[in-house]
Structure formats: structure tokens, C-alpha cells
Amino acid sequence: MTTSLTNSIAQKQQSWLTGVLASQTFWVFVAVIVASLALSFTTDSFATSKNLYNITRNVTFTAIIALGMTLVIITGGIDLSVGSVLCLCSMVLAVVMHAGYSIEVGIAASIATALVVGAFNGFLIAYIGLPPFVVTLGMLSVARSLAMVASGNTVVFEFGPDNDALLALGGGAWFFGIANPVMYTIVLGLLTGFVLRWTRFGRHVFAIGGNESAATLTGVPVKVIKVAVYMISSLSAGIAGIVQTGWLGAVTTNIGAGMELQVIAAAVIGGANLAGGGGTALGAIIGAMLIEVIRNSLGLLGINAFWQGTFIGGAILFAVMFDRLANYRRNA
Amino acid sequence: MIKVAVLELKHISKHFGAIEAVKDVSFSLEPGEVIGLMGDNGAGKSTLVKMMAGNFKPNSGTILIDGKEIVMNRPVEAREHGIEIVHQDLALCDNLTAAANVYLGRELRLGFGPLRILDYPTMYRRAAEIFAELKSETRPRDLVKKMSGGQRQAVAIARTRLSNAKIVLMDEPTAAISVRQVAEVLNLIRRLRDQGITVVLISHRMPDLFAVADRVIVMRRGTKVADKEISKSSPEEVTGLITGAIETV
Numbered sequence: 001m002t003t004s005l006t007n008s009i010a011q012k013q014q015s016w017l018t019g020v021l022a023s024q025t026f027w028v029f030v031a032v033i034v035a036s037l038a039l040s041f042t043t044d045s046f047a048t049s050k051n052l053y054n055i056t057r058n059v060t061f062t063a064i065i066a067l068g069m070t071l072v073i074i075t076g077g078i079d080l081s082v083g084s085v086l087c088l089c090s091m092v093l094a095v096v097m098h099a100g101y102s103i104e105v106g107i108a109a110s111i112a113t114a115l116v117v118g119a120f121n122g123f124l125i126a127y128i129g130l131p132p133f134v135v136t137l138g139m140l141s142v143a144r145s146l147a148m149v150a151s152g153n154t155v156v157f158e159f160g161p162d163n164d165a166l167l168a169l170g171g172g173a174w175f176f177g178i179a180n181p182v183m184y185t186i187v188l189g190l191l192t193g194f195v196l197r198w199t200r201f202g203r204h205v206f207a208i209g210g211n212e213s214a215a216t217l218t219g220v221p222v223k224v225i226k227v228a229v230y231m232i233s234s235l236s237a238g239i240a241g242i243v244q245t246g247w248l249g250a251v252t253t254n255i256g257a258g259m260e261l262q263v264i265a266a267a268v269i270g271g272a273n274l275a276g277g278g279g280t281a282l283g284a285i286i287g288a289m290l291i292e293v294i295r296n297s298l299g300l301l302g303i304n305a306f307w308q309g310t311f312i313g314g315a316i317l318f319a320v321m322f323d324r325l326a327n328y329r330r331n332a
Numbered sequence: 333m334i335k336v337a338v339l340e341l342k343h344i345s346k347h348f349g350a351i352e353a354v355k356d357v358s359f360s361l362e363p364g365e366v367i368g369l370m371g372d373n374g375a376g377k378s379t380l381v382k383m384m385a386g387n388f389k390p391n392s393g394t395i396l397i398d399g400k401e402i403v404m405n406r407p408v409e410a411r412e413h414g415i416e417i418v419h420q421d422l423a424l425c426d427n428l429t430a431a432a433n434v435y436l437g438r439e440l441r442l443g444f445g446p447l448r449i450l451d452y453p454t455m456y457r458r459a460a461e462i463f464a465e466l467k468s469e470t471r472p473r474d475l476v477k478k479m480s481g482g483q484r485q486a487v488a489i490a491r492t493r494l495s496n497a498k499i500v501l502m503d504e505p506t507a508a509i510s511v512r513q514v515a516e517v518l519n520l521i522r523r524l525r526d527q528g529i530t531v532v533l534i535s536h537r538m539p540d541l542f543a544v545a546d547r548v549i550v551m552r553r554g555t556k557v558a559d560k561e562i563s564k565s566s567p568e569e570v571t572g573l574i575t576g577a578i579e580t581v
Contacts, residue, residue: 005464009456011471198449200439203428207436210425217423218437218491219408277427 024271024322025283032289035297043300053179055296057247060181061086061240063288065259066266067192068236070284071229073267074196076209076276077132079230081121082237083259084143087251089114089241091147093166094156094251103162103169107242114238115231117143122227132230140260148253157250170246181243185285188239193281205229209276265312266291269319290315336399338363338498338530339384339415344393346379353379355554356393361499364528366521368541368562371551372574377534380551381501384532385417386410397498416492420503422484424476430483431459431472434490462490466523468516481509482516489520492529499530506540518544538567552576 012019020026039046065082072079093110097103117139124135159166173179196202204225207215216222237256245251270287272279294311337360346354354376361367371377382388384395386404394401397413404410410417424433435455441448459472468486470479476487485505492500502521506514514537521544524531535541541548541562548565550558550573557580558565558573565581572578 005457005460008460008463008471009473012473200441200448200450203432203436203439203450206427207425207432210427211423213421214423214425215436217407217419219411220437277425 024319025280025286027322028269028271028283028290028319029286032286032293035290035293039293039297039300045300046297051296051300055292056179056182058295059285059288059292060179060185061244062259062262062266062291063185063285064181064188064240064243065233065236065263066270066284066288067188067281068233069263069267070192070270070272070279070281071196071205072132072233073264073272073274074205074209074276074279075226075229076212077125077226077229078136078264078274079121079233080133080136080260081117081139081143082233082263083256084140084147085114085117085234085237086241086244086256086259087253088117088143088147088150089238090245090251090255091150091156091253093242093245094159095150097159097162097166098156100160103159103165106159106162106166110242111235111238114234114241118231118234119227121234122230125230126223126226136230144253144257151251151253153253155250155252166246167249168246170243170248181247184239184243188236189281189285192284196281201225201228206277209273209278262291262312263288265316269315271319271323273323287319337361337396338398340396340399341380341384342394342396344380344383344390344395346383346388346390352554354383354390357551357554357556358393359549359556359559361530361532363498363530364525365547366525366531366533366545368545368548369532369534369551370536370541370548370570370574374553375551375574376554377551378503381417381503381532381534384410384415384499385501386415411495411497414496414498416495416497416500418485418488418492418500418502418505420505420507422488424484424487426475426477428476429472430463430470430474430476430479430487430490431455433476433487434459434462434494436491438494458494459490462493465493465527466490466520468520480513482513485509485513485517486520489524492524497529499532500524501532501534503534504536505533506535506537514540538570541570542567550574557581 045051069079069082089110092113093106096109097106121135121139124130125132170180175183196205204215204220207220208222208225212222244255266287267279267284268274269290270283272283291312294315295308298308298311299305340360342358344354344357357380369377379388383390386407386409389405402413425436440451440454442451443449456472463470463486466486466489468483470483470486476484505517518540521531521533533541533545545562548558548560548562548570549556550570552574560581569578573581
């Protein structure tokens with residue numbers, strides 16, 4: 001009896017290896033590696049330290065927000081406001097620090113802005129019942145406009161007494177020569193992965209995306225969790241904004257424009273299911289990597305930048321198709 | 333010695349505006365009994381079940397559990413009183429495993445304070461024990477997405493075993509599954525009964541009712557028209573009672 005119980009518990013529907021081979025994330029990762037190797041051999045400029053330096057930084061901003069977006073997508077929602085929220089949070093940080101306040105005050109104001117915006121989105125979606133698409137589309141417009149109001153639509157590039165601390169935060173490399181933004185991405189990625197796999201909150205995020213009414217009936221606090229995921233999404237945009245400000249050393253009111261689409265693309269390419277119920281932290285990061293490798297390689301191969309959208313769009317369609325094909329095979 | 337009813341309804345009525353959904357219904361349920369609750373659409377059986385499940389409060393009448401009067405304001409309170417519901421659509425998340433579904437909303441955790449992680453080993457073990465108890469082939473790590481209708485029922489029923497429920501309300505458990513799986517579900521119901529659990533079975537399927545129920549309660553237009561042992565009734569009589577061809581017994 002005990003042995004049969006043990007067997008039953010140990011029994012998985014697929015082995016570890018078939019699980020990996022069936023995962024979209026794995027094949028996207030293979031694509032990233034293959035593309036990188038191919039570019040290293042065909043161009044002189046890809047595998048240079050300067051280019052890799054650029055790539056890793058560019059990946060991180062998309063990847064950090066894609067982590068928050070993945071949580072929203074798992075619940076079956078969408079957050080279109082992240083690009084504008086990134087801009088607003090960067091601008092709040094810049095304006096506060098420019099006015100002479102310390103970096104701590106600047107970051108606190110920026111994070112608080114992100115959380116308020118996220119809570120507002122989440123409240124309208126969870127408690128008023130408005131569609132996420134519409135609410136966050138509205139916020140996309142509102143947040144960027146507020147950034148313009150806050151700065152008088154100017155470029156801020158002096159950050160008061162803590163100017164150097166901010167630039168070090170975004171541009172430094174405090175651990176073993178690994179660039180700070182990369183470190184932040186790794187830490188946030190691990191944290192997101194941990195939350196999804198090991199916490200009750202993470203379990204409930206998946207449950208809401210799988211069957212919202214079932215989650216409600218079994219006593220999952222659906223509304224609270226929905227507000228929380230939109231707050232996390234905004235928070236991730238705010239963190240990316242702070243890091244990016246330190247990295248760029250200047251904030252304009254058009255940073256992050258159109259970024260929401262790139263972030264959603266990264267999450268979806270990495271295996272997040274727009275219908276809800278599926279997605280991983282690792283997938284979000286690997287999806288962001290593929291997008292950046294595509295972007296970067298087009299430039300290096302001398303292909304007109306106008307083609308960028310076509311290739312990234314193609315990657316999205318391919319990823320979704322892959323998912324459909326994998327499901328089709330499973331059901332057949 | 334008189335057995336104390338596990339659940340007793342006394343003169344329960346419920347109206348929605350001018351519509352009287354349930355009129356002065358009384359009955360009592362004993363431990364380890366399977367009761368078939370029958371009635372046409374709109375006869376009031378769903379309203380009755382929703383009152384037992386804590387979704388609605390009756391306008392008048394009392395509900396007693398183990399002889400004590402209770403008032404329920406929310407479905408969670410029904411669970412606290414030992415009443416579990418298996419919903420018609422089963423309320424399962426396809427993207428989660430069997431064990432995750434069994435423990436949905438009451439996940440076990442290790443650690444303390446805010447640093448608590450899901451206790452996978454205990455949840456897997458307990459879920460496996462319940463499936464073994466129900467003699468179901470379902471395994472804790474199986475994804476619900478890939479399960480048959482019968483296995484899905486087993487998961488939904490396993491949920492009711494977590495809390496040691498005294499009463500399980502099942503809404504149309506055999507409505508949308510194949511013939512072979514119906515037999516599986518009826519066996520699950522017998523296992524629950526053998527463990528002393530009272531099962532209220534709401535069903536349209538006469539053969540299933542006569543296969544497992546000990547007693548049948550028939551509702552028509554909000555009132556109880558019959559409450560008798562299944563062995564003293566027949567499918568023809570129950571059909572007559574549902575449609576009104578037979579007034580009452």
C-alpha cells in the first residue's frame with residue numbers, strides 16, 4: 001500500500017527530458033544560442049565585448065518588465081501601460097533628484113508612483129470589472145501625459161547631489177564585474193520564479209488564469225490577487241525606469257514609448273499564454289533575449305532598421321504557432 | 333435510540349421578489365445516506381441546494397446541523413459546518429495538477445510568518461491517499477487538462493475529503509460524461525457513503541439515482557411532493573411526481 005502510494009506520487013505524465021523538449025522556452029533558448037553562434041562566425045562585430053555589453057543591458061530593461069508582465073498574463077490579463085509607467089517613474093525620480101533630494105527619496109517617490117498606478121489599474125479591473133485592455137490603454141495615455149506635466153516636457157540630465165550614486169546604480173558593476181542591470185535581472189528573475197513555484201500567491205495567480213470562477217468558488221481571494229499582479233507589473237516598470245535612468249544618465253518624455261509591445265512580445269515568445277494559465281520567469285527573460293538578438297543582428301548584418309518590426313512580429317507569430325502545434329500534437 | 337439527523341431543514345422558504353422559489357420545505361438527512369434530489373427545471377432544487385451551501389439565506393425556516401441551528405452568510409461558512417459542494421462544472425483549473433486542485437484555496441505551507449513556502453510533499457501524499465481511498469487511478473501530479481470526465485470528478489470529490497465533510501452536495505455529477513465514467517462516479521459516491529458521509533445527489537438521470545440513492549426527494553414548483561425510500565418507489569412513479577401526473581405520495 002505504501003509503495004503504491006509512493007509510486008503514485010512519484011508518477012509524472014512525462015519524463016524530465018520530454019518535458020524540456022516540449023517546452024517553448026527551451027526551443028527559444030536554442031534559437032538564441034544558434035543565432036548568437038552564427039553571428040559570431042559571420043560578423044566580426046557581434047562577439048565583441050562592446051556589443052555584448054550593449055546587448056545584455058538592452059535585454060535587461062525589457063526582461064525586468066517582462067517578468068511583471070508574465071504574472072499579469074498568467075492571470076489572463078494584459079498591461080499596456082508599462083512603457084508609459086516606465087517613463088513616468090523615471091521622470092518622477094529625475095525631477096525629485098533634480099530638485100535636490102537624495103537618491104533614497106527619489107527612488108521611494110518613483111516606486112510609490114509605480115505602486116499607486118498599479119493599484120489604480122488593478123482596482124478598476126478587479127473591483128469595477130473593466131477589461132484590462134481598456135484600463136491599461138487609458139493608463140498608457142495618462143502616465144505619459146503626467147510625465148510631461150511633471151517635467152514640463154524637458155530633458156532632465158542633472159540629478160542633484162546624488163547624481164553619481166544614480167549613475168553608479170544603473171551603470172556600475174558591483175558584483176564580480178557583472179553589470180548592475182544584469183544582476184538586477186537575475187535577482188528579480190529568481191525571485192519571480194520562486195514566487196510562482198513556491199508560494200500560495202503564485203499558485204493562486206495560475207489558478208485565476210486557469211479558471212477564474214473555480215478560483216472564486218474555492219475561496220481564492222481573486223480580486224486582491226488581481227490588484228497585486230497589476231501593482232507588481234507597474235513596479236517592474238518602475239524598477240526598469242530607475243535602472244534605465246541611471247544607465248542613460250538622462251530622461252526624456254519619450255523613453256519607453258512602444259515598449260509595452262516589446263515586453264508583451266518577450267513574455268509571449270518565452271511561453272506565456274495570452275489566454276491565461278501559463279508562463280514562466282525564465283521564459284520572460286529568454287524571450288527578451290531573443291528579441292534583442294534579432295534587433296542587434298539586423299543592425300550588424302547591415303539590414304535596414306525598418307525591417308526590425310517584421311522580424312520581431314514574425315518571431316511572435318512563430319512562437320504562438322509553435323505553442324498551437326505542440327498542443328495539437330498532444331491532443332491528437 | 334433516535335439517530336440525530338446530520339442536517340435538518342425546517343419549514344424553509346425562499347422568494348425572489350414575487351416568485352416563490354421554495355415553499356415551506358422540511359426534511360432531514362441521516363449519516364451515511366445517499367439522497368436523490370429530483371425535480372424539473374425551476375422546481376426549486378437549485379435554490380434549495382444553494383441555501384444548504386450558504387449561497388442564499390432562506391427568508392424563513394431554520395437549518396440545523398447535528399441538532400444545532402446554524403445561520404450561513406457565505407459559502408465558506410458551509411464548509412466550516414462540514415458541508416462541501418461538488419459543482420456541476422466541477423470548478424477545476426485545467427492548468428494545475430490534481431493535487432493543486434484538491435488543495436486550491438487551502439494550500440498547505442511550511443515555515444512561519446511571511447516566509448512560508450508550499451508544502452508539496454505533504455500535499456502530494458495526502459492527495460495520493462485520498463485518491464487511493466476513492467479507488468481512483470488519478471495521480472497527484474497529473475494535469476487536470478489531460479484527464480477524463482470520471483477522473484475530473486474524482487478530483488472534485490477528493491476536495492471534499494480534505495476537510496472531513498459530513499455532507500457532500502453533488503450537482504449533476506453524471507450529466508456530461510460517458511457511460512463507463514458514470515459507473516466510476518457512482519462508485520465514488522458509494523465510497524463516500526461507506527465512510528459515513530451523507531451525499532445529496534442532484535440529478536436528472538433516473539438510472540443513476542436508482543443505482544445509488546437510498547431515498548428520493550422530489551420537488552415540484554417549490555414544494556416537496558415526495559420523500560420516500562427508493563426501494564418503495566419506481567422510475568415511473570418518480571417521473572410522474574416530477575411532471576405532476578402524480579400529485580403527491
